[in-house]
Amino acid sequence: MEPLKSVTWSWNYGKVISELTYRSGNTEVRVNKKPPPTKASHDITHFICGFHEGMEWDYESTPNHYAEYNAVYLEHLLHYFCFYRNKGFDAPVNIVSKNIFDYMKWFSREHYYIHKNHPKKQDYLENQSEFLSKLNMSLVQNHFKSYYDVWINEEMMGSDDFNISIEMNDTVDFQFKPLYNYLKEMKTSLQSLAS
Secondary structure, eight states: OEEEEEEEEEETEEEEEEEEEEETTTEEEEEESSSOOHHHHHHHHHHHHHHHOOOOOOOSSSSSSHHHHHHHHHHHHHHHHHHHHHHHSOOOOOHHHHHHHHHHHIIIIISSOHHHEEEEEEOOOHHHHHHHHHHHHHHHHHHHHHHHHHHHHHHHHHSOEEEEEEEEEEETOOOOHHHHHHHHHHHHHHHTOOO
């Protein structure tokens, strides 16, 4: 799966246009005329995963189990951070990590049946370990503003009835210490739940 170099993405009341440039220089335009079954911010987590080295991200790949797993995992990490930060609180790491751990266990075992349906046949603990080992916290920080801009529109509008465009590229350098610290604490807590 080829890593991303840049993304120009627009959400126009559920119609999605994604202009993708890969590190190789190849380009692709994807158009979805109907709203996807997921939130708009879910697309952004796919792309953040796509900027990682060796992390499956492409929702159009077959099978797409790990692309969805990785995007959903990152989506939950970022959603909880944004939710609590917007309320003026630090996320309760122990509670949030347990919620995410349990949800991703369900997602892996009972929703996507990754341990049965994917050729790797990995169980949920192996899936989590692989995701966390590939998660680049600095890279997530770099693209956090793109995620947040979409997330806050979803929260404010309460639906997919909004219009937004974002640009992401591999040269962005955005540092946000509270997010970095949260991700570090979450990673430690999630790993401890697996032992």
